[in-house]
Amino acid sequence: MTDEGELVVVLNGGTVEADLVKGLLEQAGIEAFLYNELAPSLTGLVSGPIQVAVAQRDLAEAQALLQARSENPGEAQP
Secondary structure, three states: OOOOOHHEEEEOOOOOHHHHHHHHHHHOOOEEEEEEOHHHHHHOOOOEEEEEEEHHHHHHHHHHHHHHHOEEEEEEEO
């Protein structure tokens, strides 16, 4: 898809929240990636938040979707 340098993190959160946000973005046609998703299960420890990243070119649209989700959680479905 793109070089890793072109990806921008749009969320740092827990596993469930990251999966939900990734799904929301992908439903809207925005390719999203998870970072650190295997770290807690491999180590048995919580090593930090799961990150959701999108391509730089999709950043504005992703931020608008996430903003709408935070303002109206039940209405932010695409």
